[in-house]
Structure formats: structure tokens, C-alpha cells
Amino acid sequence: MQTLLSSNDNTVLLSKKMFRSLVLLAMVGFAMIWAIDFYSAIIIRFDAVSYPICIVSLGVIFLLSYKISLNVLQHLGYFIIAGYLISSSIVHHELLPHQELSSAVQWLALNYVMAYLFFSRQRAVLLTIIVFVITMVGHFWVLSRYDSLDETFGMILNMAVAHIIYIILLWGIVSIREKAVYTNTLEQQVQLDPLTQLLNRRGFEKKITHFSQLKQSVSYALLILDVDHFKQINDTYGHLVGDQVLIGLSQKLREELRHNDIIARWGGEEFAVIIFYHSVGQVLKLAQRLRLSVEQMQIDNIAQITVSIGVGFSHEVSHIEQLFELVDTRLYNAKKAGRNCIIS
Numbered sequence: 001m002q003t004l005l006s007s008n009d010n011t012v013l014l015s016k017k018m019f020r021s022l023v024l025l026a027m028v029g030f031a032m033i034w035a036i037d038f039y040s041a042i043i044i045r046f047d048a049v050s051y052p053i054c055i056v057s058l059g060v061i062f063l064l065s066y067k068i069s070l071n072v073l074q075h076l077g078y079f080i081i082a083g084y085l086i087s088s089s090i091v092h093h094e095l096l097p098h099q100e101l102s103s104a105v106q107w108l109a110l111n112y113v114m115a116y117l118f119f120s121r122q123r124a125v126l127l128t129i130i131v132f133v134i135t136m137v138g139h140f141w142v143l144s145r146y147d148s149l150d151e152t153f154g155m156i157l158n159m160a161v162a163h164i165i166y167i168i169l170l171w172g173i174v175s176i177r178e179k180a181v182y183t184n185t186l187e188q189q190v191q192l193d194p195l196t197q198l199l200n201r202r203g204f205e206k207k208i209t210h211f212s213q214l215k216q217s218v219s220y221a222l223l224i225l226d227v228d229h230f231k232q233i234n235d236t237y238g239h240l241v242g243d244q245v246l247i248g249l250s251q252k253l254r255e256e257l258r259h260n261d262i263i264a265r266w267g268g269e270e271f272a273v274i275i276f277y278h279s280v281g282q283v284l285k286l287a288q289r290l291r292l293s294v295e296q297m298q299i300d301n302i303a304q305i306t307v308s309i310g311v312g313f314s315h316e317v318s319h320i321e322q323l324f325e326l327v328d329t330r331l332y333n334a335k336k337a338g339r340n341c342i343i344s
């Protein structure tokens with residue numbers, strides 16, 4: 001799963017642009033809380049010093065993001081914010097009356113969210129455990145200085161349960177997402193031809209079953225293209241050159257066809273294409289253009305590459321399976337007629 005989702009343990013799908021937006025958000029957040037605390041006269045000296053330090057540090061990280069790798073900056077940003085949130089909460093408790101948790105506690109959960117946002121799941125698990133332990137030990141230390149041991153244990157356990165639930169939920173959400181991405185990637189891979197990166201037969205069948213159920217009123221044409229004398233190309237120039245012909249042909253099809261047409265490698269040297277069309281003449285023109293542009297293809301020293309094409313239209317049949325039979329017969333006839341031609 002790892003190789004599909006990320007190239008190494010630290011890689012996360014967070015772009016630099018996104019990272020910069022998050023840094024800006026954090027700076028704005030700090031500035032707002034600073035202003036609120038200041039105007040409501042609840043600011044403590046620790047925060048009065050820490051807020052500007054955090055804002056400036058984040059500003060530096062923002063600027064460095066144009067120069068330094070994201071991985072380093074994510075760690076730096078995380079340690080600044082997590083370090084501030086934990087120490088601020090501990091200092092707030094130093095100033096509070098007994099048996100009370102400060103409002104600074106509510107921000108601590110952000111440390112776990114940030115870990116899963118910035119880092120891979122494995123790294124986030126490690127960081128959340130470290131942050132959890134530091135948070136609990138720090139708060140135990142400060143609370144136990146003013147409260148009895150029983151009271152301190154009560155408050156710490158209360159906090160620990162909430163934090164553990166946060167951590168488990170975050171881990172669960174990320175695991176479910178990763179699994180969904182993995183399944184999706186696998187599903188896409190089994191529907192792709194590895195050589196040409198076109199849909200393979202399985203992917204093509206899935207796609208056309210889906211669209212033929214949805215769009216019964218849409219007119220479409222099926223083209224099957226088959227490279228002429230491909231065995232001879234393989235035998236004369238080698239299998240690798242044969243592969244290059246197939247890749248070249250798939251690129252041609254991509255270039256000539258529109259985005260919503262469906263292209264697939266149907267078999268060895270056979271390609272199937274579904275074209276949504278306005279007129280029969282338009283499809284035949286396109287087939288002709290395809291045939292001619294394949295004729296122009298230059299691969300290795302091959303004198304000429306040609307294709308035979310069978311064409312059929314949705315209005316000729318009542319079901320898509322019949323269309324495949326019809327086009328197959330026409331392709332066979334094109335081969336019999338001497339190849340490098342189109343039969344519709």
C-alpha cells in the first residue's frame with residue numbers, strides 16, 4: 001500500500017501552496033486571538049510575548065517555503081505550534097485557581113489534527129504519542145503543585161480520555177481514507193493496459209456498460225482498428241519495436257480523438273474506440289484521418305505501418321453486443337479486402 005500512496009514515509013499529499021495557506025491561517029489565528037485577549041484584558045504575559053514570536057516564526061516559515069523542502073518546514077511549523085500550545089496551556093494552569101482547567105486546554109487537540117494533516121500516518125502516530133505524553137506529564141506536573149494527588153489524577157485522566165478519543169478518531173478517519181484511495185488506485189490499475197496506459201478490455205467493457213445504461217438515446221460509433229501484419233513487424237524488427245508501434249498508435253488515437261471519446265487497447269494489436277457523433281459522415285471522415293495519420297507514422301526503420309478499421313453505428317443494432325459482432329465482421333472484411341482500409 002505504501003508504494004502506491006506515497007514515495008516515502010514522510011510524504012504527504014500536501015502541496016506547498018496548501019501548506020502556505022495553512023501557515024497564513026495559523027498567523028491570522030494567532031493575530032486574532034492576540035487581539036481578542038488584548039482587548040478583553042485577559043492576556044497573560046507569557047502569551048503577550050509568545051504570540052508575536054509565533055507569528056514572526058510562521059512568517060519566516062512562509063518565506064522559507066519558497067526555498068526549503070516542505071518536509072523540513074512542516075516539522076518546523078509543527079514544533080512551533082505544538083510547542084506553544086502545550087507550554088501556553090501549562091503556564092495558564094500555573095495562574096489558575098485550584099481544580100480548574102484553563103480554556104487553553106481546548107487548543108491542545110489541534111496538535112493531533114496538525115500531525116495527521118502534515119505527516120504520513122506512521123509519522124503522525126509517533127508524533128501524537130510523543131505530544132500526548134508531554135502534554136499529560138506537563139499538566140500533571142503543574143496541576144499537582146496546587147491540587148491534591150487525587151484531584152490531579154482526576155483532571156489528568158479526564159483530559160487523557162478526551163485526547164485518546166481524538167487520536168483514535170483521527171487515526172480511524174485517515175486509515176479509512178487511505179484504504180479508499182488504495183482501493184480506487186488498484187481498481188484503476190487493473191483497468192489500464194500497462195504498455196499504452198489506455199483502458200484495457202476490462203476497463204473498456206466496464207465503461208461502456210455504464211454509459212450504455214445511462215445514455216441509451218445517445219448516438220455512438222464503434223471503431224476497431226487492427227495493425228496490419230503486426231506479426232511480421234515483430235518478427236522483422238523485434239518485439240520492443242512492436243511495442244513502440246502500439247505506443248505510437250495509442251498516442252495517435254489520443255491526439256485525434258476528443259476527450260469524451262472512449263479509447264482502449266482491445267487485444268494484442270487491436271484498439272477499440274467509441275465515438276459520440278453528430279453524423280455518420282463525420283465518423284467516416286475521422287476514421288479516414290486516423291488511417292492516414294497511422295500511415296505517416298515513423299517508427300524505427302519500419303517502411304510503413306497501416307491499420308484496417310471496422311466501423312459500426314449504434315442505430316444499426318438494438319444492443320451494444322451486436323455492434324461488436326458487426327464491427328468484428330467488418331474488420332475481418334477489411335483484412336480480406338487487402339488491409340489498410342475502412343469498412344462500415
Ligand SMILES: Nc1nc2c(ncn2[C@@H]2O[C@H](COP(=O)(O)OP(=O)(O)OP(=O)(O)O)[C@@H](O)[C@H]2O)c(=O)[nH]1
Nearest residue numbers: 226227228229230231232234239242243268269335
Ligand atoms: N510487440 C508486441 N506484440 C504483440 C503484443 N500483443 C500481441 N502481439 C503480437 O501481435 C501479433 C498479432 O499477429 P496476428 O494476429 O497474426 O496478426 P497480424 O500479423 O497483424 O496479421 P493481420 O492482422 O492479419 O494483418 C502476434 O505476433 C502477437 O505476438 C504486444 O503487447 N507487443
